Amino acid sequence: MCAAVRLLAVLMFVTAGSAVAQEKHLIDRTRPGSLNPEPLPPLQNPDAPSTPAKELFARKSTPFPGPPRSIGGDFDGCLAGAVPLPVTGPAWQVMRPSRNRNWGNPQLVRFVERFAKDAKKAGWNGLLIGDMSQPRGGPMLSDHTSHQIGLDVDIWFTPMPDHVQSREEREFGSASDVVAPDLRDVDPKVWTHSHTELLRAAAQDPAVIRILVNAAIKKALCREAGADRAWLFKVRPWYGHAEHFHVQIACPADSGECKPPLPPLPSDGCGHELEFWFRESTLHGPPSKPKPALTLAGLPPACKQIVKAP
Numbered sequence: 583m584c585a586a587v588r589l590l591a592v593l594m595f596v597t598a599g600s601a602v603a604q605e606k607h608l609i610d611r612t613r614p615g616s617l618n619p620e621p622l623p624p625l626q627n628p629d630a631p632s633t634p635a636k637e638l639f640a641r642k643s644t645p646f647p648g649p650p651r652s653i654g655g656d657f658d659g660c661l662a663g664a665v666p667l668p669v670t671g672p673a674w675q676v677m678r679p680s681r682n683r684n685w686g687n688p689q690l691v692r693f694v695e696r697f698a699k700d701a702k703k704a705g706w707n708g709l710l711i712g713d714m715s716q717p718r719g720g721p722m723l724s725d726h727t728s729h730q731i732g733l734d735v736d737i738w739f740t741p742m743p744d745h746v747q748s749r750e751e752r753e754f755g756s757a758s759d760v761v762a763p764d765l766r767d768v769d770p771k772v773w774t775h776s777h778t779e780l781l782r783a784a785a786q787d788p789a790v791i792r793i794l795v796n797a798a799i800k801k802a803l804c805r806e807a808g809a810d811r812a813w814l815f816k817v818r819p820w821y822g823h824a825e826h827f828h829v830q831i832a833c834p835a836d837s838g839e840c841k842p843p844l845p846p847l848p849s850d851g852c853g854h855e856l857e858f859w860f861r862e863s864t865l866h867g868p869p870s871k872p873k874p875a876l877t878l879a880g881l882p883p884a885c886k887q888i889v890k891a892p
């Protein structure tokens with residue numbers, strides 16, 4: 583695809599989401615969990631074609647057995663053969679475990695294991711892991727619209743504490759917001775050089791294809807990257823993402839049904855590409871109009887079998 587067409591496609595994607603505006607606290611992926619999560623009530627009519635797919639996927643607490651398959655795209659797909667990330671690892675801890683979203687393609691779990699080590703080398707104590715995917719992927723009940731095929735992970739900008747956290751700490755602990763209140767830069771009281779090094783280490787992992795951060799963070803990275811800037815193209819500005827960053831890895835070679843996203847533009851994204859994000863209309867635009875919920879008809883046919891299996 584030529585660069586102009588790709589830029590147009592990226593801008594169309596941006597426009598589709600722009601109604602979300604920069605109300606970063608409205609799209610908080612780190613809101614509290616629960617110590618006693620209530621099981622969801624059974625659906626009255628689960629086979630109705632109008633049933634939102636998120637209602638079906640949210641009711642599956644176990645993975646679909648068999649070989650790992652990431653099927654479809656990040657915004658319209660599902661996952662078979664998922665594996666869980668252990669809630670406590672040598673250098674990571676899963677947050678909000680009540681959500682049961684610490685599932686992924688085995689390649690994603692391998693990435694977290696590898697990145698936790700690299701982050702330590704970059705001076706970061708350990709990772710606090712937010713949402714990955716549901717046991718069978720698919721859309722989620724919250725407004726989290728991506729993360730559907732087990733290749734995405736949200737990682738908090740708060741370093742891991744030195745102790746193994748209790749269930750209470752994991753469900754209710756709060757994430758640090760590293761963006762200044764005016765949304766135009768990082769907050770110097772919270773942002774540190776280790777944050778830059780953490781993002782550099784993530785972007786340098788060969789499996790990583792894209793990292794989403796708040797535009798204010800991208801601006802800081804552009805300023806602080808120094809001479810080694812080859813990794814910056816993977817880190818892209820997006821709405822929200824002030825308390826966590828979103829890492830996406832490539833479609834695994836053995837997932838033939840996986841739909842890769844458009845690759846980021848090859849530029850470092852530091853020049854005039856950033857201007858859009860700091861316009862008043864982007865920072866304080868109108869609230870988003872809710873989109874109609876995805877049904878199974880909007881997902882690859884294999885996802886129906888995956889979510890309907892016991």
Ligand SMILES: [Zn+2]
Nearest residue numbers: 734735736828
């Ligand atoms: Zn995410």
